Amino acid sequence: MRIGIVGLGLIGGSLGLDLGALGHHVVGVSQRLTTCEQAIARGAVAQASPDPQLLANVDVVFLCTPLGVMEAVAQQLCPYLRPQTILTDVGSVKAPIVATLSRLWPNFVGGHPMSGTADQGIGAALSGLFRGNAYVLTPTPLTPVAAVDQVAELARALGSRVYHCTPEVHDRAVAWISHLPVMVSSSLIAACAQESDSDVLAMAQKLASSGFRDTSRVGGGNPELGLMMAKYNRDALLSALTQYRDRLDRVIATLEQQDWTSLSAHLQATHQQRQTFEFESPKRT
Numbered sequence: 347m348r349i350g351i352v353g354l355g356l357i358g359g360s361l362g363l364d365l366g367a368l369g370h371h372v373v374g375v376s377q378r379l380t381t382c383e384q385a386i387a388r389g390a391v392a393q394a395s396p397d398p399q400l401l402a403n404v405d406v407v408f409l410c411t412p413l414g415v416m417e418a419v420a421q422q423l424c425p426y427l428r429p430q431t432i433l434t435d436v437g438s439v440k441a442p443i444v445a446t447l448s449r450l451w452p453n454f455v456g457g458h459p460m461s462g463t464a465d466q467g468i469g470a471a472l473s474g475l476f477r478g479n480a481y482v483l484t485p486t487p488l489t490p491v492a493a494v495d496q497v498a499e500l501a502r503a504l505g506s507r508v509y510h511c512t513p514e515v516h517d518r519a520v521a522w523i524s525h526l527p528v529m530v531s532s533s534l535i536a537a538c539a540q541e542s543d544s545d546v547l548a549m550a551q552k553l554a555s556s557g558f559r560d561t562s563r564v565g566g567g568n569p570e571l572g573l574m575m576a577k578y579n580r581d582a583l584l585s586a587l588t589q590y591r592d593r594l595d596r597v598i599a600t601l602e603q604q605d606w607t608s609l610s611a612h613l614q615a616t617h618q619q620r621q622t623f624e625f626e627s628p629k630r631t
């Protein structure tokens with residue numbers, strides 16, 4: 347199959363590495379020529395250029411740019427695509443992107459691979475990034491079924507578990523498990539960094555181990571990605587943050603009141619509830 351990747355960064359480059367290894371002919375479009383050259387040198391794409399004309403003969407295009415430029419980039423590239431070409435995206439928020447891109451290109455399938463690292467750019471691209479992880483597709487009643495099936499087949503070939511849901515359910519679900527954690531984790535780092543006693547702060551920085559590494563990881567990631575999640579998924583994220591603040595207030599109250607019975611019940615409940623989440627396979631950062 348001939349596959350085009352637009353936006354040769356962490357996700358686009360990683361898709362290129364794996365899809366190329368699966369035997370597909372992969373071409374890339376990115377805005378900077380140096381990125382295109384790096385993507386070819388890394389073996390993520392066979393050819394690359396800032397010129398969308400390179401996509402004239404591809405069967406499937408993965409749009410992998412930041413959320414904020416997806417509409418403008420799609421507008422530039424659609425005139426070069428054949429009508430039967432499937433356009434799919436990898437954006438972390440679905441409802442606004444699906445609404446916009448489906449209008450621009452009827453053969454569009456919203457998608458979101460639930461994979462990433464704290465790094466960005468083509469230099470951060472990794473083989474096997476999607477293996478063992480969820481890949482969500484968010485078709486609407488108007489999305490062509492054959493296009494959904496085609497993207498699902500490619501996602502499964504990457505080793506991902508494929509799920510389908512509406513764009514709205516996706517956005518509320520990822521607000522809980524992806525976007526809220528970014529805000530909580532970044533607030534944790536900021537609160538810790540503002541410790542006023544420099545000896546305490548210096549010791550905390552020396553003592554930080556796996557617990558702080560895990561809980562601070564997503565808050566210390568790509569700042570642009572965090573900002574875009576907040577802007578594009580504002581309502582669902584605000585709702586999750588507000589409910590989180592309520593939970594935090596309840597935990598604070600148990601400590602203030604030395605209500606160890608309630609705190610113990612809370613921690614026992616979360617110990618059980620955590621086991622209901624299907625985590626990705628443990629292989630990275």
Ligand code: NAP
Binds near residue numbers: 354355357377413419
């Ligand atoms: P990234 O590493 O910063 O890559 C984005 C790439 O897009 C950049 O390397 C940039 O390449 C290119 N680009 C920017 N503007 C462009 C334009 N106007 N035309 C063509 N290319 C352009 O970001 P990422 O982490 O891969 O994220 C990309 C998308 O994946 C986002 O929509 C994000 O929501 C989604 N996503 C991210 C993660 C994650 O954890 N990182 C996970 C799942 C989904 P140049 O060097 O050419 O400017």
